[in-house]
Amino acid sequence: MSEESSVGSGGVAELFQLLRDGVPRTRAQLAKATGLARSTVAARVEELMRLGLVSPVADAASTGGRPSSQFALNPGGRVMGAVDLGASHATVALIDLTGAILVKSTEPLDVASGPEPVLTRVVAALTSLLERTGRSESDLAAIGMGVPGPVQHSTGQPVNPPIMPGWDRFDVPGWMLQHLSAPALVDNDVNLMALGERAVAWNGAEHLMFVKVATGVGAGVISGGRLLRGAQGVAGDLGHVRVARGADVPCHCGSRGCLEALASGPAIARVLRAQGIPADGGDDVIDLVKHNNLEAIQAVRQAGRDIGEVLTTSVSLLNPSVIAIGGSMARVGEHLIAGVREVVYTRSMPLATERLAIVHSAAAEDAAVIGAGILALQHALAPETLHRIVTA
Structure with missing residues (x-):
């Protein structure tokens, strides 16, 4: 590729990808790394500073003559919105360019009240956080959002979500763009929990499962470093895998013997009643x-065994190195996870479990909102996004 063709927006994107790690670099170092002329690098750095993505930092040590200015990622240059919608709550946060939470709020919210009432409150919450931090809507680069149901990733539309009446095929990204003028990326909440957990506790893990145990049961799967969503966005839907022990137990999905009907919070409560x-x-x-x-x-321990029975198949199929257990029911402590470990370590092949860690979520209740921020960051800072911004 000629320098002229890489000088445009692609040159800006290439420089920014180098600077995203936060390590300060001089114009000379950037020129050497990219092969661009120093005058071109200077113009691209100016463009990144104009966008608020890069800022000058302390000068490098002089090697003779005038010290060279250094440049690095500007963490507070833009912010991401991060939204975790649960069955009965909404957590909303602002994330900086490093993925750190700047400010966060949580409020009760019934997702079954429908998309427009719920999203109206989400927009109000995000607007309030922007005001609290002295930001404007123009500082919002993107919004990541997790919802408690299957999502068609290409459109961001929920697809037949069982606990979200009125949300099927609703254009969440389109509605959010109209009200906040920022692109919205939507995914299943458990997928985002997997992203958040890896970022907090298992950075670099290529094969990880996050299992959410709450009102429902589901999993987010990262394999080969990539989030697996499946053809229809329902990869990881463990809750409706059949467990032999519960063959006669009805599930709200219309089937019987589903893991969710045996091991979710409401299911355990039913056993106790x-x-x-x-x-x-x-x-x-x-x-x-x-x-x-x-x-x-005893009921919680049995729920853990039932989850472990389904995860045994997952361990053989996906061979993860980490299984993190989260969701509201993880608050029961070791009893649930002990049941999971009991079955998985006993029934799985030794090679598959030799280095398998089955642990409590380190990100805990922040897993989904951190993952939502990461989803927004991945979009906002991607080379193709920067290309569009600079071209515009």
Whole structure:
């Protein structure tokens, strides 16, 4: 490629990808790394500073003559919106260009109330956070959003989400763009939890599963360093895999024996109610376990075994090095994860489990919102996005 063809927006994108690691570099170092003329590098750096993505930092040590100015990523140059929508809550945050959370808020919210009422509150929450941090809407480069249901990744539209009435095929990105003038990237919440968990605790892990146990059960899968979404966006939908022990237990999906009907928070609560123990949902189960209720501990341990039975197949199929257990039911402590480990380590091939870590989520309740920020960052800072911005 000639220098002239790489000098345009592609040159800007190439320089920025070098500077994203935060290491300061001089114009001479950038020229050597890219093969561009120093005058071209100077023009591209000016363009990146105009966009707010790069800023000058302390000068490098002089090697004779005038010291050379250094440039590096400007973490606060732009911000990303990050949204984690659950069945009954919304967590909204602003993320800087390094992926760090700047400010965050959580509020109760019923996702079943429909897309427009829910998204209206999300927009209001993001606007409030921008105001709190002295930012304007123009500082918002992109928005990442996780929803509790399958998503067609190419369009960002939820597809037949079982607990989200009225959301099927709703144009979430289009609606958000109209109200905040920033591109919105939408994915299943558990996929984003996998991205967030890897960023927080397993940076560089090529093969990781994140298992969310809450009102439902699902998994986000990273294989070969890439998030697996599947043909229809339902990869990792462990909740509706059949478990032999629960063959007669009905599931809200219309089938019987689904893992979700046995091991989710509401399912464990139902088991306890059948034993005469008051438990309306997952929070009550967690409270009972924390007060050392034996029946609750046994029910949680069995739920862990049921999850482990399904994960045994996943371990053989995907061979992950990490399985992180998160979601609201992970708050029961070691009892759930002990049941998972009991079955997976016993029934899987030794080679597959030799270095397999089955752990509590380190990112905990922030996993999805961190992952949403990463999704937005990946879009906003991608070479093709910078190409469009500079061309415009």
